[in-house]
Amino acid sequence: MRWIIFIVIYILIDLYAFQAIRTLTRNPWINGAYIFFSLAVLAALIYQLNFSGSPRLMAPGSMYIFGFFLAFLVPKIILVVFMFGEDIIRLFVGLFSKVGGGDEGFYMPSRRKFLSTLALGIAAIPFASLLYGMYRGKYNYKVLKYALEFDDLPEAFDGYTITQLSDIHSGSFDNHKMVKYAVNLVNEQHSDVILFTGDLVNNVAEEMLDWKDLFGSLKAKDGVFSVLGNHDYGDYVAWNSTSEKEENLERLKELQKRMGWELLLNEHRFIERNGEKIALIGVENWGEGGFKKAGDLNKACAGLSKGDFKILMSHDPSHWKAQVKEDERHFQLTLSGHTHGMQFGIEIPGWFKWSPVKYRYENWAGIYKEFGRYINVNRGFGYLGYPGRVGIWPEITVIRLKKSANTA
Incomplete structure (x- = not known):
């Protein structure tokens, strides 16, 4: 049950963060790569924790899987914060258009590419930092x-x-x-x-x-x-x-x-x-x-x-x-x-x-x-x-x- 809850939360975060990617590009290769790597690190983590026999992520292989999982998860959480904030604004704009009595009634504006680009740029900082920490930082x-x-x-x-x-x-x-x-x-x-x-x-x-x-x-x-x-x-x-x-x-x-x-x-x-x-x-x-x-x-x-x-x-x-x-x-x-x-x-x-x-x-x-x-x-x-x-x-x-x- 705990894994079902964890997987559901992870997927919800993933789907929400994915909106930033889709706002910038509909390229099927880029979108497909995002989905593939997201599911791959999740599957690897679940396998390590349940079937590898490595206690509490303390073996080197398990730690690297956990490290890559963090490197992907933390940026997505940052993207979710930006996307959620934009959705709140979009919702209020839509409600205002409805209350204002416009001809179109409720109107939800589309996502802005600028905000998605900014969110991805900021999210890239912890992503690169966590990868650097695994490659060089641990021996610095x-x-x-x-x-x-x-x-x-x-x-x-x-x-x-x-x-x-x-x-x-x-x-x-x-x-x-x-x-x-x-x-x-x-x-x-x-x-x-x-x-x-x-x-x-x-x-x-x-x-x-x-x-x-x-x-x-x-x-x-x-x-x-x-x-x-x-x-x-x-x-x-x-x-x-x-x-x-x-x-x-x-x-x-x-x-x-x-x-x-x-x-x-x-x-x-x-x-x-x-x-x-x-x-x-x-x-x-x-x-x-x-x-x-x-x-x-x-x-x-x-x-x-x-x-x-x-x-x-x-x-x-x-x-x-x-x-x-x-x-x-x-x-x-x-x-x-x-x-x-x-x-x-x-x-x-x-x-x-x-x-x-x-x-x-x-x-x-x-x-x-x-x-x-x-x-x-x-x-x-x-x-x-x-x-x-x-x-x-x-x-x-x-x-x-x-x-x-x-x-x-």
């Missing part, structure tokens, strides 16, 4: 650098650098050359430590096998540390048994160990310099809105004091909002990911930042500060669902810790 890596000041940062860590990665989603990759370029870009930052904040895979540990050597080449003076994200637990796969699911998670943990990464599971480590130290804390996934809540701050902070300088790795930024930012133990810096910035939005650095995901997450991309504490929400290294990025590019974050000048 950006290194974003921040300097954050703290009154209580130990002197020995003044100038300490952190590279943060998040949401690798290795099961989505289809270009080894570009991913290798990004890994080399991370190493070129020569940071003191590399921190990965979850979602190494889409569904299963095997997705990382072809990439473990590459990501195992990540190096930093104080090592590479990681935490789990919601996708790492295998919750979006239909397992034959609970033990099979647990074995998958253990394989993922073992893979990270073999890569030279230290996975923090509700625990902490101290990083020391010149007799001073900072605490690196890693919690399992904790998220609002139905996401797994395995993170345990109390367990992770056992043995720490309020005076310790703390860097918390927690995959979902809703954890910071709900439990961390006002915690009396004072977590100076939290590093998260999860949102991907929805892989779509508009950013003009220093001026403007918008994505639809902002209506779901209060903290969705970049640096935020409240109660004297910071969170950085990484936009993600990989991609999921839609196999591309438009305006919200894949991110490598470099954070330099600074001792406030008035306390140095």
